[in-house]
Amino acid sequence: xxxxxxxxxxxxxxxxxxxxxxxxxxxxxxxxxxxxxxxxxxxxxxxxxxxxxxxxxxxxxxxxxxxxxxxxxxxxxxxxxxxxxxxxxxxxxxxxxxxxxxxxxxxxxxxxxxxxxxxxxxxxxxxxxxxxxxxxxxxxxxxxxxxxxxxxxxxxxxxxxxxxxxxxxxxxxxxxxxxxxxxxxxxxxxxxxxxxxxxxxxxxxxxxxxxxxxxxxxxxxxxxxxxxxxxxxxxxxxxxxxxxxxxxxxxxxxxxxxxxxxxxxxxxxxxxxxxxxxxxxxxxxxxxxxxxxxxxxxxxxxxxxxxxxxxxxxxxxxxxxxxxxxxxxxxxxxxxxxxxxxxxxxxxxxxxxxxxxxxx
Numbered sequence: 208x209x210x211x212x213x214x215x216x217x218x219x220x221x222x223x224x225x226x227x228x229x230x231x232x233x234x235x236x237x238x239x240x241x242x243x244x245x246x247x248x249x250x251x252x253x254x255x256x257x258x259x260x261x262x263x264x265x266x267x268x269x270x271x272x273x274x275x276x277x278x279x280x281x282x283x284x285x286x287x288x289x290x291x292x293x294x295x296x297x298x299x300x301x302x303x304x305x306x307x308x309x310x311x312x313x314x315x316x317x318x319x320x321x322x323x324x325x326x327x328x329x330x331x332x333x334x335x336x337x338x339x340x341x342x343x344x345x346x347x348x349x350x351x352x353x354x355x356x357x358x359x360x361x362x363x364x365x366x367x368x369x370x371x372x373x374x375x376x377x378x379x380x381x382x383x384x385x386x387x388x389x390x391x392x393x394x395x396x397x398x399x400x401x402x403x404x405x406x407x408x409x410x411x412x413x414x415x416x417x418x419x420x421x422x423x424x425x426x427x428x429x430x431x432x433x434x435x436x437x438x439x440x441x442x443x444x445x446x447x448x449x450x451x452x453x454x455x456x457x458x459x460x461x462x463x464x465x466x467x468x469x470x471x472x473x474x475x476x477x478x479x480x481x482x483x484x485x486x487x488x489x490x491x492x493x494x495x496x497x498x499x500x501x502x503x504x505x506x507x508x509x510x511x512x513x514x515x516x517x518x519x520x521x522x523x524x525x526x527x528x529x530x531x532x533x534x535x536x537x538x539x540x541x542x543x544x545x546x547x548x549x550x551x552x553x554x555x556x557x558x559x560x561x562x563x564x565x566x567x
């Protein structure tokens with residue numbers, strides 16, 4: 208348990224943090240302008256220090272903070288110039304230091320260093336911080352909350368040879384349906400989004416500054432909610448694939464908005480739901496778990512019979528129902544699409560991993 212000195216930012220600490228962030232950002236922008244004016248993209252830390260250190264000290268920054276700002280700007284230009292690979296975030300600095308045992312951080316501000324500021328996270332996230340945190344950390348203030356943003360570099364698990372594939376069909380009414388018949392329904396989410404749409408319409412009708420601020424806040428909240436739902440779906444799908452030692456196949460979404468037609472009342476939902484985000488979450492979680500992942504051509508997956516292969520538009524008389532006109536196979540259309548995606552995934556996996564022919 209954390210000791211009694213551990214605490215969230217209080218009424219005294221919060222103003223100090225609120226004053227520090229914009230001051231640091233403004234100073235970094237000024238140093239960046241100086242760097243570009245005098246050195247374009249080639250300024251070194253030493254050259255920037257000679258031109259900017261005195262001014263930063265005059266603005267109230269301590270020696271360590273001034274050095275940190277200068278180095279961050281120089282590192283940013285070095286990254287741009289050299290095109291350093293993503294994830295190489297440079298060495299750690301002490302303007303923000305972590306204490307994992309007490310779950311606290313120490314943060315430099317214009318009013319002095321604030322110590323024993325408690326941070327909150329899950330046990331799993333804390334374990335990741337201890338084992339995998341790399342580079343520098345950032346402090347952000349969003350929607351009334353202070354956030355610590357840390358980068359963790361986690362190695363991918365060894366990929367196993369799949370004993371078949373699970374196909375995942377993404378949609379609007381059902382956000383994800385697998386070839387196993389598992390359905391992640393969007394019905395409850397649809398009610399939430401319709402309620403949010405009504406609230407947005409009310410705020411838009413006001414056309415006031417405060418209404419616009421509330422609109423932006425609601426948009427961010429809805430985006431966070433969608434991200435949370437996508438994370439939950441991706442976690443569940445990958446866990447099933449890992450447990451059954453199967454790979455995951457998803458349909459490629461390029462052109463989905465032009466390819467898929469929906470009723471008028473669902474067009475806003477189609478255009479706003481982050482389809483690609485769900486796929487990217489499944490992809491990266493699969494890599495972490497060592498689950499094979501592949502994307503396949505989505506053409507006619509909802510019109511093709513996975514049993515006899517007959518493909519016809521009439522096989523899908525309604526949006527939700529599939530009935531093969533040749534062999535009579537019937538069932539939920541999304542489930543059938545997932546089965547077709549699974550078959551294509553297995554075929555594509557064999558083709559992609561086929562060894563190159565021996566030279567003559």
